[in-house]
Amino acid sequence: MYKTNIYQNARVSAGLTQERAAEKLGISVESIKAYETYRRLPPFDIVDGMALIYRADYLPYQHMRIASGEVKVIPEVEVRSLEQAAMSLINKTLAFADKRRDRDLLTIAEDGVIDEAERPLFEAIVTELDELIKAALELKISREAQP
Numbered sequence: 001m002y003k004t005n006i007y008q009n010a011r012v013s014a015g016l017t018q019e020r021a022a023e024k025l026g027i028s029v030e031s032i033k034a035y036e037t038y039r040r041l042p043p044f045d046i047v048d049g050m051a052l053i054y055r056a057d058y059l060p061y062q063h064m065r066i067a068s069g070e071v072k073v074i075p076e077v078e079v080r081s082l083e084q085a086a087m088s089l090i091n092k093t094l095a096f097a098d099k100r101r102d103r104d105l106l107t108i109a110e111d112g113v114i115d116e117a118e119r120p121l122f123e124a125i126v127t128e129l130d131e132l133i134k135a136a137l138e139l140k141i142s143r144e145a146q147p
Contacts, residue, residue, distance in 0.1 A: 006063065008036040010056035024053045041067055057141040075134035077141060085142035089135040096132060101125050 011021050011032075018036070022029045025046060034040040042050070042063070051059045064074045080088070096102075105125055108118045 005036050005038065006059060006066070007032075007042065007050060010050060010054040010059050011036070013056065014054035016054070021050075021053065025049050061137060061141070075130060075137060077134060077137045080138050080142055082139075082142040085135070085139040089132070089139050092128070092132050092135050096128055099128075101128060 011018070014021075016024070018029050018032045022032045025032075026049075027046065031040070031042075031046075035042045035046075044060075044063070044067075047060055047063045051057060058077055058079050061074065061077050065076060068074060104121055108114060108122050108125075114122050
């Protein structure tokens with residue numbers, strides 16, 4: 001579980017009070033308080049509204065991790081600057097290409113079976129793809145530098 005409340009952090013970062021957030025979301029202040037103390041998880045439509053109102057594109061990703069019980073399929077994304085996120089994605093993509101992982105994957109998948117000799121390489125490829133997915137999501141939610 002997160003040490004700090006993701007819903008409260010997003011609201012505070014947007015400069016909204018609980019009362020103003022509740023009004024904009026069309027819900028009660030009591031609901032906001034319940035979400036911000038993890039007594040209740042907000043439904044996805046409310047999280048979507050929070051993301052829009054709070055200008056917090058990362059919030060649905062964080063919410064999915066909490067709602068899913070920290071399922072590892074959903075990467076934990078960080079809000080990074082546009083520059084950091086772009087460089088990370090490009091570096092990871094180039095490293096994947098330099099290792100010729102696309103060709104390794106084709107070789108493994110050619111017979112439709114992952115044998116024991118291929119398993120370690122396949123797992124390494126999947127791990128690298130997970131990192132690429134995370135980097136792509138971080139680019140999607142990145143923030144431009146403020147003038």
